[in-house]
Each structure stands twice: as structure tokens, then as C-alpha cells.
Amino acid sequence: MDLNRIIQLLESEKINWSQHILKKMQKRRIKINDIMFLIKNGEIIGNYPDDYPYPSCLVLGYNKEKKPIHIVCAVGNNKLWMITTYYPDEEIWEDDFKNRR
Numbered sequence: 001m002d003l004n005r006i007i008q009l010l011e012s013e014k015i016n017w018s019q020h021i022l023k024k025m026q027k028r029r030i031k032i033n034d035i036m037f038l039i040k041n042g043e044i045i046g047n048y049p050d051d052y053p054y055p056s057c058l059v060l061g062y063n064k065e066k067k068p069i070h071i072v073c074a075v076g077n078n079k080l081w082m083i084t085t086y087y088p089d090e091e092i093w094e095d096d097f098k099n100r101r
Contacts, residue, residue, distance in 0.1 A: 001049075003043065006057075007039060009080035010080055015080045015081075016080070016081045016082065020084055028087065030085055034063050037061070037063070038062070042060055042061030044058070044059055045060045053074075054076025057072070060088075069086070069087060070097070071085045
């Protein structure tokens, strides 16, 4: 998956926010502007080409307080599909938050 394509869809507001991600964002106090900032300044750390209905990827970004956040999104049907977001668990992820322990 191409981060430039994700950013292009993001900037053109061709975004579908799932109810799941909106609930997780509310619970974790992550704002839509945070997600947009994270993606624009983040990097893809995982690709899931076999996900259904569209291939997805895992993006690592840091908020303005330098806290890591993972975002799972997909590209399909000329839209960016926002799936979920979370703060990576330090017990599960390496110090760089890019690789699982």
C-alpha cells in the first residue's frame, strides 16, 4: 500500500469512518485532526493485502505530544476506509513500536 495514495485520499476528504474507529477514538480521546496529522507524518509498518473487502495497512504515527498511535486503514473503491486506532502496548511492541516482540 502506498502512503502517498492514503494521504491523497485523506486530503481530498474521500474518507469512510467506521463506527468502530469512531468509538475507539472517543474512548481513547483521539481526535479526527490527530488521525489526519498522524497519517500525514507517519509510516506504514504493516501491509495486509488479503484483508476483506479491501487490502489494509497499519500506520504508525506520533501525536503532537510524541505519543505513538497505530491506525489501521484500507484503500478501496477510491476511498480511504478508517478501520481502527489504538495506543500500542509496550509489552507487545518493540521500543520503536514498529515490530511485535
